[in-house]
Amino acid sequence: MFMCPDKSILSAWFDGEVDGLWGDRISEHLKSCHSCSAFVHQMQDQQNLLHSLPEPDFTDSLDRVKFMIREKRTVSRTTRFWERRIPVPVAAAAAIVAATFSLSINVLAGNRNDGLNAGLASAGGNYASVINLPGDKVDEFFRMMEVSMSDEFSSNSIMELPSDVSLSFNGDSQLVKSVGYKGSASP
Amino acid sequence: MSIELDAEEDFDDIYHQFFPVLVKIVYRITGSISVSEDLCQEAFIRYYERRDKLPGGDQAKFWLIRVVKNLAYNHEKRKGRERLAYDKFYHEPRKDLTNEGEKAILEEESKKAVQEALMKIPYKLRMVLILKEYGEMDYKDIAASLKISEGNVKVRVFRARKLLSEYLEKGDVYVP
Numbered sequence: 001m002f003m004c005p006d007k008s009i010l011s012a013w014f015d016g017e018v019d020g021l022w023g024d025r026i027s028e029h030l031k032s033c034h035s036c037s038a039f040v041h042q043m044q045d046q047q048n049l050l051h052s053l054p055e056p057d058f059t060d061s062l063d064r065v066k067f068m069i070r071e072k073r074t075v076s077r078t079t080r081f082w083e084r085r086i087p088v089p090v091a092a093a094a095a096i097v098a099a100t101f102s103l104s105i106n107v108l109a110g111n112r113n114d115g116l117n118a119g120l121a122s123a124g125g126n127y128a129s130v131i132n133l134p135g136d137k138v139d140e141f142f143r144m145m146e147v148s149m150s151d152e153f154s155s156n157s158i159m160e161l162p163s164d165v166s167l168s169f170n171g172d173s174q175l176v177k178s179v180g181y182k183g184s185a186s187p
Numbered sequence: 188m189s190i191e192l193d194a195e196e197d198f199d200d201i202y203h204q205f206f207p208v209l210v211k212i213v214y215r216i217t218g219s220i221s222v223s224e225d226l227c228q229e230a231f232i233r234y235y236e237r238r239d240k241l242p243g244g245d246q247a248k249f250w251l252i253r254v255v256k257n258l259a260y261n262h263e264k265r266k267g268r269e270r271l272a273y274d275k276f277y278h279e280p281r282k283d284l285t286n287e288g289e290k291a292i293l294e295e296e297s298k299k300a301v302q303e304a305l306m307k308i309p310y311k312l313r314m315v316l317i318l319k320e321y322g323e324m325d326y327k328d329i330a331a332s333l334k335i336s337e338g339n340v341k342v343r344v345f346r347a348r349k350l351l352s353e354y355l356e357k358g359d360v361y362v363p
């Protein structure tokens with residue numbers, strides 16, 4: 001005679017996880033054992049209850065996730081792009097250019113050995129070129145920056161943004177935080 | 188460019204395949220629509236960022252489950268104190284049913300109570316039961332995604348069920 005199986009085994013059987021001979025014997029046992037079949041019914045009730053709970057609607061989530069991914073990608077591309085060449089405060093500024101402002105970039109030529117800060121402090125100096133870029137052309141801006149990454153536009157280069165640039169339109173607090181720069185000499 | 192577009196499409200596939208079930212799982216763990224959406228979005232963003240190195244198919248699902256498991260756990264630790272407030276709910280006296288309106292309210296409250304009871308189950312056990320009941324997974328999949336043995340899954344599912352029954356009984360949940 002087959003004795004009552006442990007309840008944890010009945011629970012596994014209920015989940016369809018006991019097959020073969022064992023599974024058959026349990027099925028057989030349940031036909032004649034009130035206590036075990038009551039336990040299985042109880043599990044069934046619980047499962048029905050769990051599955052009766054209302055499901056929220058998440059259909060709009062994909063757009064939101066994609067939006068966040070796009071945002072994040074823009075920021076990280078920008079940051080990585082800049083960090084390699086130019087000290088951090090100016091870094092995220094590249095994204096700011098994206099918007100509404102007309103920007104001039106002053107490329108400082110010559111063999112300066114000082115860092116960016118010193119460069120900014122004496123930014124009245126020796127410009128090789130001044131490029132004006134319509135503020136709404138981000139891609140062009142990036143392309144241009146890539147080209148200019150060579151030679152003279154190296155670690156000694158300086159970008160100047162208009163002092164009234166508004167950083168908040170991006171709506172990205174991280175970006176604003178990492179910039180903290182309003183075009184003045186002290187970052 | 189087209190490689191990027193392909194990757195974009197692959198990501199969409201993974202998303203459509205797994206987001207609905209993932210968010211269902213996390214919703215049952217956390218009991219909050221907005222939290223579950225946030226955590227799942229975070230998980231998918233992480234997946235997106237590492238998608239070159241990550242597997243696809245079921246392995247992607249398992250990876251995502253591990254990520255949301257940890258995110259939800261951290262969230263719960265932060266929110267631990269608030270959760271205790273729910274306990275009061277169980278011991279409020281129930282009124283007698285007099286009309287349909289009250290019956291509806293009672294039903295509504297009962298559904299909340301079931302969710303609260305679920306959330307009282309210790310995290311490790313709850314996670315496994317929820318994967319079983321809402322994750323469309325068998326013991327083998329659950330074991331693979333949580334990196335535990337199938338025997339362990341069996342024990343945890345059973346314990347979680349037992350605790351849930353106890354909590355529901357204590358809470359005097361109205362079952363229509």
Ligand SMILES: [Zn+2]
Nearest residue numbers: 004005033036
């Ligand atoms: Zn029996």
